[in-house]
Amino acid sequence: MTEQQETLDTLKDIRNIMDRSSRFLSLSGWSGVAAGCCALVGAWMAHRVLDNAAAGPHSGYEGTDPIAGYNDLVGTGTTASLVQIGLLTLLAAIVSAFLFTWWRSRRQSAPLWNATSQRLTVALGIPMLVGGIYLLKLVETGSFGMVAPGCLLFYGLGLVNASRYTLGEIKWLGYAQLATGLVNLAFVGYGLYFWAFGFGLLHIVYGLIMWWKHERNQA
Amino acid sequence: MNISQLNKVFDNRIRLGIMSALLVNDSVSYNDLKELLQVTDGNLASHLKGLEDSGYIKVQKGFIGRKTNTTYSVSKAGEKAFRLHLDVLEQMIRGTQG
Numbered sequence: 001m002t003e004q005q006e007t008l009d010t011l012k013d014i015r016n017i018m019d020r021s022s023r024f025l026s027l028s029g030w031s032g033v034a035a036g037c038c039a040l041v042g043a044w045m046a047h048r049v050l051d052n053a054a055a056g057p058h059s060g061y062e063g064t065d066p067i068a069g070y071n072d073l074v075g076t077g078t079t080a081s082l083v084q085i086g087l088l089t090l091l092a093a094i095v096s097a098f099l100f101t102w103w104r105s106r107r108q109s110a111p112l113w114n115a116t117s118q119r120l121t122v123a124l125g126i127p128m129l130v131g132g133i134y135l136l137k138l139v140e141t142g143s144f145g146m147v148a149p150g151c152l153l154f155y156g157l158g159l160v161n162a163s164r165y166t167l168g169e170i171k172w173l174g175y176a177q178l179a180t181g182l183v184n185l186a187f188v189g190y191g192l193y194f195w196a197f198g199f200g201l202l203h204i205v206y207g208l209i210m211w212w213k214h215e216r217n218q219a
Numbered sequence: 220m221n222i223s224q225l226n227k228v229f230d231n232r233i234r235l236g237i238m239s240a241l242l243v244n245d246s247v248s249y250n251d252l253k254e255l256l257q258v259t260d261g262n263l264a265s266h267l268k269g270l271e272d273s274g275y276i277k278v279q280k281g282f283i284g285r286k287t288n289t290t291y292s293v294s295k296a297g298e299k300a301f302r303l304h305l306d307v308l309e310q311m312i313r314g315t316q317g
Contacts (some may be wrong), residue, residue: 004312010235011305013235014235014236020245021240022240022244114251115247161278206262
């Protein structure tokens with residue numbers, strides 16, 4: 001009986017070390033919540049900019065739905081401020097997500113920057129970097145309607161790719177982002193709403209679930 | 220199916236830990252192993268030497284700047300032996316349960 005327990009413990013040890021040596025497990029659920037909040041603020045700011053552009057005298061757009069007026073924004077200052085908001089939102093989300101994960105890894109006295117977190121960064125970073133460059137090009141050529149679904153799709157692919165190197169559940173967040181992006185393709189022009197749903201709401205829901213599952217009892 | 224079939228080389232938590240980490244990674248550095256297993260230098264070095272002598276792991280010595288950076292990876296023989304060891308452990312549990 002005790003021998004069996006010993007064998008079970010040994011197998012548990014092996015599994016634990018395999019996980020810890022190949023996955024970055026300190027990712028905090030609060031990081032998701034924080035990134036989601038940043039996204040919602042960013043979406044709200046973008047919405048205001050679009051509203052102003054639609055109401056302004058030089059917008060050239062007379063319709064009632066500010067988002068449907070995307071393609072009239074080419075060459076106006078609105079595009080620049082939208083790109084600025086987008087980049088600032090991304091930066092704020094990364095910094096706040098990083099802070100919570102840094103905090104958690106310190107409390108676990110686990111290293112923040114080691115082989116596993118480096119692999120995670122590369123796995124998530126490559127699709128996002130390539131996607132980001134592609135999206136800036138889309139803005140340049142005036143395909144504004146494709147930007148929001150593009151963000152969601154590239155980010156979703158990045159998450160699915162990165163899920164091998166961290167908590168496996170993150171792949172479900174990736175699939176949800178991909179689904180949101182794909183549905184958005186059928187409703188081009190309403191990107192901001194899909195963007196707020198994907199980057200805002202899904203992040204917050206995911207973060208809360210992860211906190212509930214992995215961190216609640218350590219608090 | 221019993222203890223006599225368990226590989227003596229793996230009859231130690233640190234060696235098991237080293238093999239577990241190497242099996243799921245292409246290679247792991249000495250420092251990462253030390254931090255992962257929370258062991259002292261002397262302890263880790265002697266167990267790594269033991270596994271190396273058995274031909275279960277391979278050592279690559281390199282440099283990062285001027286610092287030595289030694290990384291370890293599992294050999295074919297090591298992977299085979301470790302998987303066999305896991306099979307035996309698994310069967311031991313099945314045997315006592317079933």
